[in-house]
Amino acid sequence: SQQGEEDPQALSIQEGENATMNCSYKTSINNLQWYRQNSGRGLVHLILIRSNEREKHSGRLRVTLDTSKKSSSLLITASRAADTASYFCAGARNTDKLIFGTGTRLQVFP
Amino acid sequence: EPEVTQTPSHQVTQMGQEVILRCVPISNHLYFYWYRQILGQKVEFLVSFYNNEISEKSEIFDDQFSVERPDGSNFTLKIRSTKLEDSAMYFCASKGQGGNQPQHFGDGTRLSIL
Numbered sequence: 504s505q506q507g508e509e510d511p512q513a514l515s516i517q518e519g520e521n522a523t524m525n526c527s528y529k530t531s532i533n534n535l536q537w538y539r540q541n542s543g544r545g546l547v548h549l550i551l552i553r554s555n556e557r558e559k560h561s562g563r564l565r566v567t568l569d570t571s572k573k574s575s576s577l578l579i580t581a582s583r584a585a586d587t588a589s590y591f592c593a594g595a596r597n598t599d600k601l602i603f604g605t606g607t608r609l610q611v612f613p
Numbered sequence: 614e615p616e617v618t619q620t621p622s623h624q625v626t627q628m629g630q631e632v633i634l635r636c637v638p639i640s641n642h643l644y645f646y647w648y649r650q651i652l653g654q655k656v657e658f659l660v661s662f663y664n665n666e667i668s669e670k671s672e673i674f675d676d677q678f679s680v681e682r683p684d685g686s687n688f689t690l691k692i693r694s695t696k697l698e699d700s701a702m703y704f705c706a707s708k709g710q711g712g713n714q715p716q717h718f719g720d721g722t723r724l725s726i727l
Contacts, residue, residue: 545720
């Protein structure tokens with residue numbers, strides 16, 4: 504089963520605007536994690552939200568989780584050119600392995 | 614901030630040769646993982662490792678693959694007889710003790726099979 508399907512696939516915005524990315528998943532999870540990947544680099548952990556949490560903040564990041572709809576969103580406020588990257592959600596179940604989606608490519612123009 | 618380190622950053626190998634990818638997880642972490650990402654595709658789980666044994670492995674992780682923690686710091690992935698389709702970025706990750714902890718990833722090893 505697939506887990507972590509993001510939309511949109513690509514998003515282009517101007518610096519200062521907010522960027523919203525959505526993620527849907529199909530099976531139950533213990534937590535959902537968001538990662539950033541700069542081109543050709545590793546995955547940087549951004550934020551983890553537990554299945555019993557509905558919203559979480561970290562700096563300019565806001566993540567929501569709706570387990571009834573099996574969906575999550577990542578909001579980046581006041582975006583910067585340095586936020587340009589691919590963003591992935593990944594669900595973790597009891598077995599702990601992460602199942603990644605295809606990601607959203609975010610381009611922030613100065 | 615502690616980080617996961619992987620070596621080499623790029624490995625070029627002839628098909629059929631053995632390759633060993635190395636990882637140094639974060640020092641107090643107890644759970645270790647390998648993932649791979651074929652160019653333009655999703656990041657895929659390969660194997661998880663805890664308490665000196667494999668916890669779970671995916672269908673990709675067949676008999677050609679093995680993992681080892683040869684000492685207290687290194688975690689290795691060996692591919693015995695590489696195939697062209699093994700070309701990918703391989704990521705190591707580690708996780709600390711306790712529930713709902715994030716996995717921390719290294720920068721990856723780009724493996725190119727010729």
